[in-house]
Amino acid sequence: MKLIRVDMTNATVTTRDVPEEFTNLGGRALTSLLINAEVPADCDPLGPDNKLIFAPGYFSATPLVNTSRLSVGAKSPLTGGIKESNVGGTVARDLARLGITAVVVEGRPEDGKTFVLKIDENGEASLADAGRIWGSRTYEMVEQIRDQLGPDYSVTGIGPAGEMQLSAASIQTTDFDGRPCRAAGRGGLGAVMGSKGLKALVVHKKGNAPAPLADPEAFKTAAREYARAVRADEFSGEVLPELGSAVLVAPINAAGALPTRNAREGQFEGADHISGETMAQIIRERGGKTTHKGCAQCIINCSNEYVDREGKYVTSSLEYETIWSMGAMIGNDDLDTIARLDFLCDDIGLDTISTGVAVAVAMDAGYKPFGDGRAAIEMLEEVAGGTDFGKVIGNGPVAVGKHFGHPRVPVVKGQSMAAYDPRAIQGMAVTYATSPMGADHTAGWVVDQSLEDFGGTLDRFSAEGQVEASRNTQIHMAAVDSVGICDFAQSGLAAPGGLENVCKMIAAKSGKAFTEADWTDLGTRVLKAERDFNRRAGFTSQDDRLAPMFYEEPLPPHNKVVIISDEEMDKTFDF
Amino acid sequence: MNVSVKLFGTLPRHVPGYDARSGLVVALPEGADVGRLIEQLGIPASRLGMVSVDGKLVKSSHRLQGGERVHVFQRIFGG
Numbered sequence: 136m137k138l139i140r141v142d143m144t145n146a147t148v149t150t151r152d153v154p155e156e157f158t159n160l161g162g163r164a165l166t167s168l169l170i171n172a173e174v175p176a177d178c179d180p181l182g183p184d185n186k187l188i189f190a191p192g193y194f195s196a197t198p199l200v201n202t203s204r205l206s207v208g209a210k211s212p213l214t215g216g217i218k219e220s221n222v223g224g225t226v227a228r229d230l231a232r233l234g235i236t237a238v239v240v241e242g243r244p245e246d247g248k249t250f251v252l253k254i255d256e257n258g259e260a261s262l263a264d265a266g267r268i269w270g271s272r273t274y275e276m277v278e279q280i281r282d283q284l285g286p287d288y289s290v291t292g293i294g295p296a297g298e299m300q301l302s303a304a305s306i307q308t309t310d311f312d313g314r315p316c317r318a319a320g321r322g323g324l325g326a327v328m329g330s331k332g333l334k335a336l337v338v339h340k341k342g343n344a345p346a347p348l349a350d351p352e353a354f355k356t357a358a359r360e361y362a363r364a365v366r367a368d369e370f371s372g373e374v375l376p377e378l379g380s381a382v383l384v385a386p387i388n389a390a391g392a393l394p395t396r397n398a399r400e401g402q403f404e405g406a407d408h409i410s411g412e413t414m415a416q417i418i419r420e421r422g423g424k425t426t427h428k429g430c431a432q433c434i435i436n437c438s439n440e441y442v443d444r445e446g447k448y449v450t451s452s453l454e455y456e457t458i459w460s461m462g463a464m465i466g467n468d469d470l471d472t473i474a475r476l477d478f479l480c481d482d483i484g485l486d487t488i489s490t491g492v493a494v495a496v497a498m499d500a501g502y503k504p505f506g507d508g509r510a511a512i513e514m515l516e517e518v519a520g521g522t523d524f525g526k527v528i529g530n531g532p533v534a535v536g537k538h539f540g541h542p543r544v545p546v547v548k549g550q551s552m553a554a555y556d557p558r559a560i561q562g563m564a565v566t567y568a569t570s571p572m573g574a575d576h577t578a579g580w581v582v583d584q585s586l587e588d589f590g591g592t593l594d595r596f597s598a599e600g601q602v603e604a605s606r607n608t609q610i611h612m613a614a615v616d617s618v619g620i621c622d623f624a625q626s627g628l629a630a631p632g633g634l635e636n637v638c639k640m641i642a643a644k645s646g647k648a649f650t651e652a653d654w655t656d657l658g659t660r661v662l663k664a665e666r667d668f669n670r671r672a673g674f675t676s677q678d679d680r681l682a683p684m685f686y687e688e689p690l691p692p693h694n695k696v697v698i699i700s701d702e703e704m705d706k707t708f709d710f
Numbered sequence: 711m712n713v714s715v716k717l718f719g720t721l722p723r724h725v726p727g728y729d730a731r732s733g734l735v736v737a738l739p740e741g742a743d744v745g746r747l748i749e750q751l752g753i754p755a756s757r758l759g760m761v762s763v764d765g766k767l768v769k770s771s772h773r774l775q776g777g778e779r780v781h782v783f784q785r786i787f788g789g
């Protein structure tokens with residue numbers, strides 16, 4: 136299997152076999168282990184020594200459903216630590232179909248040159264001058280590339296925010312319909328791509344050389360079983376197709392855990408207007424799509440197409456996190472404005488979470504009133520325009536806090552939290568605080584375990600059991616992110632015998648035995664590498680803490696603060 | 711006594727005639743609890759996530775007084 140190294144300093148490309156020590160790895164395991172091995176931990180994230188790594192999941196382009204996750208890794212300019220952010224669309228499948236296990240982008244052009252990296256149908260990679268594609272927003276970028284190369288390529292690239300190397304810049308990739316609406320949002324990886332002068336990675340979709348399966352029949356049998364479980368599950372088989380992740384708005388609001396107006400409250404009075412149920416109704420009435428396939432090989436179709444009153448496309452996949460960050464978090468209850476902000480983030484190449492929270496911090500500091508959607512749109516346009524204040528917003532919530540001298544900045548390791556307030560779900564406090572990624576909800580989502588009536592066993596306001604739950608989930612997720620299964624298809628793993636089934640597939644691909652203990656070892660190995668990198672980058676246990684506001688300000692309506700002690704936090708990773 | 715009920719997620723599929731805009735008014739015997747309400751609505755226990763009464767999450771043993779707003783949610787998963 137192939138590992139492509141792209142040296143941006145000399146504009147050269149070399150393709151080699153994957154080194155022995157990295158065989159049978161994919162996704163986050165590969166990006167994090169490579170970064171820990173090859174990137175100097177103290178390097179400038181935007182300098183030549185950082186590396187930007189793209190790696191499809193281990194299962195991408197196999198017969199298993201919902202496996203089109205691409206892990207993107209680097210040292211993060213937002214957190215200063217290691218970063219893996221993963222994204223759907225088709226690119227993971229496209230790379231894996233070409234037998235490409237990873238693309239490692241290193242160095243930096245000396246003279247401000249900019250490039251597009253193309254990988255053709257034979258898996259041959261080449262750099263070309265970006266020309267006038269540099270400077271475009273992402274929808275325009277995709278159009279220009281399609282004009283040049285035709286429709287058979289996926290496009291993964293940056294917008295103006297990444298070109299300006301702003302810390303909230305995302306890497307956008309094309310969805311199943313070829314729109315750049317799927318984002319590796321977190322950690323400012325778009326800025327790293329921009330620092331390397333790389334506008335886009337363009338990959339042919341019709342490769343025909345995927346990694347062989349050692350035992351194709353065993354793999355297919357297990358994959359069929361997995362798909363059956365995904366379809367049979369109520370949430371992935373029925374709820375997500377109809378409502379998408381936006382279905383979470385109402386219950387999380389009911390639980391008092393929906394951070395509102397820069398996390399001053401845990402319930403938003405406008406939640407009804409921005410709920411998944413309302414969104415689906417609006418989309419249906421206007422003739423948009425409530426059920427939409429966002430990623431290759433998906434059988435869930437959690438995505439949607441949001442349209443305006445005239446039925447014209449506004450954005451694709453209006454999701455829970457964005458509805459929160461551009462809705463409740465900034466006090467905005469207008470879905471049309473949220474959809475517009477979502478589109479602008481995709482088009483400018485910005486993480487919707489960090490950007491929404493940046494806007495929320497600015498509003499909290501008194502720059503504009505909460506709920507002023509027009510002001511939020513203007514702030515995003517300022518980012519695209521590269522004004523001084525636009526750069527502050529585009530550098531994320533910490534930069535905004537500094538700019539205004541405002542202390543209420545809901546972050547860990549410089550990265551903003553997501554749509555679950557840790558004061559109302561203590562387990563999320565542990566995940567946010569201890570994940571090597573900074574505050575990241577996907578790193579260890581323990582909400583279901585914490586809301587008792589969801590069948591959970593934890594008291595969400597008590598510290599008891601939270602550390603263990605978060606640890607186990609973080610280890611599990613590090614493995615999930617490595618095989619590249621979509622989070623929403625985890626019902627296949629949660630079903631009886633699900634994990635055993637996944638282990639069977641790993642063994643059936645690699646030809647080597649793989650047990651459930653190996654699964655835990657894989658997740659642990661990834662986390663160890665990530666923590667090792669962070670330690671060498673200067674992180675200590677003091678960085679495994681939430682922003683002071685979470686310990687000091689009780690969150691209405693439950694009026695709780697985070698009560699997990701520092702000692703308990705430090706027990707999360709006892710390795 | 712009556713309570714007004716709103717169903718979330720795909721739960722309306724289990725309650726024929728449910729209207730998403732107006733919700734539902736359900737008549738219950740005095741002193742009925744939330745569990746009794748769910749049973750009467752015909753929502754299978756396996757489909758139940760959580761229930762809030764006047765904005766607060768409650769358990770199924772919560773006794774209703776009449777006049778409350780009850781919101782019924784499905785099991786969720788996320789990330």
Ligand code: SF4
Nearest residue numbers: 429430433435437621
């Ligand atoms: S469930 Fe959603 S995010 Fe996951 S693969 Fe399908 S469309 Fe993509």
